[in-house]
Amino acid sequence: MSGFVREMRGAYAFVERNVNLMKRYWGWEVVWLIYSLTNALAITYIGNGMSAISGAEIDTQYVVTYLLVGALIWQYLSVIFYAISEMIAWERWKGTIEYTFMAPVSRPTHLVGTTLFAIGYGIVRTLAILGIVVAFFRLNLGGANIGGTVLMLLAGSVSFVGLGILAAVLPLLYPERGAQMTNAAAAILLLISGVYYPVETLPGWLQTVAAASPATYVIRGMRACLLEGRPTRELLPTVFVLIGIGLGVILMGLFIFRYVERYAKRTGRLKRSG
Amino acid sequence: MFGVLGTNGSGKSTLIRLVSILLLPDSGSLRVFGHDVEHDPFAVKRLINRVSVDAAFFKKFSPIENLLYAARLYGLSASEARPRMREIMKRLGLKEESFDQPMEHMSRGMQQKVAVARGFLTSPILLLLDEPTTGLDPHSKRDVRAFVREIREAHGATVLLTTHDMEEADRLCGRIAIIDNGKIVALDTPEKLKALVTSENGEATTMEDVFIALTGRSFEDAESEENRS
Numbered sequence: 001m002s003g004f005v006r007e008m009r010g011a012y013a014f015v016e017r018n019v020n021l022m023k024r025y026w027g028w029e030v031v032w033l034i035y036s037l038t039n040a041l042a043i044t045y046i047g048n049g050m051s052a053i054s055g056a057e058i059d060t061q062y063v064v065t066y067l068l069v070g071a072l073i074w075q076y077l078s079v080i081f082y083a084i085s086e087m088i089a090w091e092r093w094k095g096t097i098e099y100t101f102m103a104p105v106s107r108p109t110h111l112v113g114t115t116l117f118a119i120g121y122g123i124v125r126t127l128a129i130l131g132i133v134v135a136f137f138r139l140n141l142g143g144a145n146i147g148g149t150v151l152m153l154l155a156g157s158v159s160f161v162g163l164g165i166l167a168a169v170l171p172l173l174y175p176e177r178g179a180q181m182t183n184a185a186a187a188i189l190l191l192i193s194g195v196y197y198p199v200e201t202l203p204g205w206l207q208t209v210a211a212a213s214p215a216t217y218v219i220r221g222m223r224a225c226l227l228e229g230r231p232t233r234e235l236l237p238t239v240f241v242l243i244g245i246g247l248g249v250i251l252m253g254l255f256i257f258r259y260v261e262r263y264a265k266r267t268g269r270l271k272r273s274g
Numbered sequence: 275m276f277g278v279l280g281t282n283g284s285g286k287s288t289l290i291r292l293v294s295i296l297l298l299p300d301s302g303s304l305r306v307f308g309h310d311v312e313h314d315p316f317a318v319k320r321l322i323n324r325v326s327v328d329a330a331f332f333k334k335f336s337p338i339e340n341l342l343y344a345a346r347l348y349g350l351s352a353s354e355a356r357p358r359m360r361e362i363m364k365r366l367g368l369k370e371e372s373f374d375q376p377m378e379h380m381s382r383g384m385q386q387k388v389a390v391a392r393g394f395l396t397s398p399i400l401l402l403l404d405e406p407t408t409g410l411d412p413h414s415k416r417d418v419r420a421f422v423r424e425i426r427e428a429h430g431a432t433v434l435l436t437t438h439d440m441e442e443a444d445r446l447c448g449r450i451a452i453i454d455n456g457k458i459v460a461l462d463t464p465e466k467l468k469a470l471v472t473s474e475n476g477e478a479t480t481m482e483d484v485f486i487a488l489t490g491r492s493f494e495d496a497e498s499e500e501n502r503s
Contacts, residue, residue, distance in 0.1 A: 006349030013346030017332070020343075024334035024376075095330035099392075102294045103347035104319035265298045271291070 007112075010105035014087070014113030021090065022121070037129050040071040041136060043196060048137070064137050065227060070195040072133075073222050076126040076153065077160045077215055078186055083118035084111070084164025089171040089179035098270055107257060115161050122157075143229035149222055152235060155242040156218030162249025163189070163214070169253075169260045175269060189215050214245045275426055275433040277447030279440065279485065285456040286436035287326075290404045293434070294324050306400060320348075324402040325393035327409070329385040333378040337363060337388045340377065341395055348396040355395065362391040365424075367417045383414035390418055394425055401425075403435040407442060419446060440481035450481070454489045 022029055047063035087110065091097035100110075167185050171178030192206055193199070193215035199207055210216045221238045224230040264270055280286045291297040292304055295311050295318060303310060309317040331340045338359065345355035363373060366387040377385055386406065393401055403422065407415040423446065426433055437443050443450050444464045451461040460467060468479040471487040 009346045009349050009351065013343050016346070017343050020335055020339050021332070024332075094332050095328065096332065098291075098294070098296050098326070099324075099330060099344065100347065102296060102319065102322075102324060103344070104316050104349070105347050106316070262298065265296060266300070268291075268297055270296050 006104075007106065007109045010103070010109045011113035011116065013105070014110060015117045018083070018114070018117040018121070033125065033128065036075055036125070037132055040068070040075065040129055040133055043071050044068045044133065044137060061138065061140060062227070065139055065141070066223065067196055068133060068137065068139065069223055069226050070219060072126055072130055073153070073156075073219055074190065074195045074215075075129060076122045077156060077218065078190075079122035079125055080115075080118045080157055080160040081164045081167065081186055081189075082182070083121060084114050084161055085167035085170070085182045085185075086179065087111075087114045087164075088168045089182075092171050092175060092179070101261075101270055107261070108254065111161070111165060111254070118161070118164070119157055141226055144227075145225040145229050145232060148225040148230065148232040148235050151232060151239060152218060152221040152225060152242075155239045155246070156214060156221075158243055158246025159214030159218070159249055160246075162246055162251075162253045165250065165253030165257055169257055172257075172260050172264050172269065189213055192216070194219055214242055214249070217242050217245075275422075275435055275447045277443035277450040278434065278436040278453055279438065279443050279450055279481065280436070280453035281438055284453045286438075286453060287404055288456070289453070290324060290326070290402045290434070290436055293318075293400075293402060294322060295319065321399040322402060323348075323393045323396050323398035324404065325389050325406045327405040329382070329389040331377050331385065331388065334376050336374045336376060337368070337380075337391070338373050340388065341392055344392045345395055350396065359391060359395055362394055362421075363388065366391060366421055367414075383410045386410055387414065387418065390421065394421075397429065397431075399431055401431050401433045403433060403437075405437055405439075406435070407437070407439065415442075422446065440485065444481045452485060452488055460484070460488045 044064055044067045047065075047067040048060060050058045050063050051060055088097070091100050163185070167182040170181045174181065192202065192210040193213045194202075194210065195215065199210045199216055199220075202210060217238050221235050221242075224235060278286050278289060288297065292299060293306060293311070295315050298312060303312070305311070306318045307321060309321075311318050332343070335343075338356075341359040341363075342352060342355060345352070345359070360370075360373065364370065368384060368387055368391075372380060372384065377388065380388070386409070390406060393403070393406075406422075407418050410418065419442065422433065422435075425431065435443065435447060447464065449461065449463055450467060451458045452467075453459070460470070462470075464481065467484045468481070471479050471484050
């Protein structure tokens with residue numbers, strides 16, 4: 001058997017396992033979907049109520065679409081981030097981590113399988129939420145550049161895969177509370193990346209930090225596609241920046257993960273299931 | 275089959291984890307069939323599998339789903355793995371109707387049998403059995419021991435068995451090491467180990483007698499010391 005076939009089977013093991021987990025915990029999936037949906041609706045209704053809140057005449061439809069785009073993109077990116085960062089947490093919770101780490105499957109293969117699932121899962125969930133949300137609001141995406149939107153989303157996914165790997169290190173280092181720490185990382189990205197407001201509204205020093213967040217570029221690019229209908233060629237520099245940041249973060253994530261895995265093996269941290 | 279006898283905390287599981295590359299040694303080196311565990315880990319991983327005392331699984335999954343996950347991690351296809359996993363589970367006395375039921379509904383003994391099936395599924399050259407029968411009822415213990423013996427004879431795999439069940443080690447192992455506080459204090463065939471010691475009550479020497487003579491304490495004493503510390 002060739003090494004490639006073996007690695008692909010290994011990657012598929014993680015896809016199939018995650019699909020099985022989803023099936024077995026379907027009740028949780030429903031609850032999580034309702035939570036995400038109500039969250040997206042609540043945020044978007046802020047846009048609907050802006051005129052009533054401020055007393056000023058506001059282009060409500062634009063604000064609603066602006067907020068909805070942010071909510072949906074954040075929904076998609078955070079699903080990727082959590083699905084990858086939980087690749088270790090699930091094994092900790094179930095006590096199977098030693099068996100997975102003992103198997104002859106490389107960490108990049110582990111990551112490929114987890115990423116394939118995460119992207120598929122993220123797309124299905126986001127489309128499901130979008131399908132329901134459009135029933136609540138009148139959206140005008142007539143001039144949107146859909147091709148550019150997809151390109152921007154895929155480029156943004158690369159970065160979030162890298163960030164997910166970095167966050168996955170936490171449950172490896174901290175068996176008891178590592179998984180919860182990833183929430184703090186996600187919350188910081190949400191704050192600084194201009195998901196629901198322009199980055200320019202942040203204090204100067206936070207704007208500097210925002211420039212390092214790949215989500216800032218994804219969301220800005222997606223809004224340019226969907227709200228302004230900007231052509232794809234104008235977005236290419238942002239796409240290249242995103243892919244560059246993404247590859248850098250993935251390489252850094254793999255390097256750090258490898259280092260931490262060795263540290264965990266030296267200090268016996270794989271044994272404790274938390 | 276090579277047995278490692280010792281009390282809880284004597285270093286048996288640490289040895290198994292070192293061979294499985296779940297722990298890295300602070301000093302020294304460890305080779306499995308000539309492959310260094312630190313420098314050539316994938317070559318080692320492809321040769322080994324392990325059954326531990328705790329049957330760690332995705333308990334909401336069925337035995338088939340859990341075993342298929344394990345098989346794919348070792349590069350097996352579903353078409354190769356499915357018949358093999360069914361055959362091993364049947365041989366271990368698991369009922370066919372339980373194959374597709376969530377493992378959380380299975381008894382501890384049945385779960386441990388699935389763990390044994392997982393260990394054998396990938397046909398390892400070196401199988402690490404870390405107290406595989408601890409906590410099992412006598413019937414399940416007998417099933418697991420018979421299967422291990424059968425596999426050893428049929429496939430010629432090397433089995434490293436750690437246990438604190440003296441009788442189990444005596445019955446199954448060709449050679450036994452007695453480990454105490456992380457150090458091997460004796461290593462030989464069960465017969466030669468027993469020949470080192472004369473039973474105090476005039477009956478045939480048991481491995482328990484050997485353990486007491488070589489470590490200076492009974493198994494129960496050693497366990498109590500561990501618990502106190």
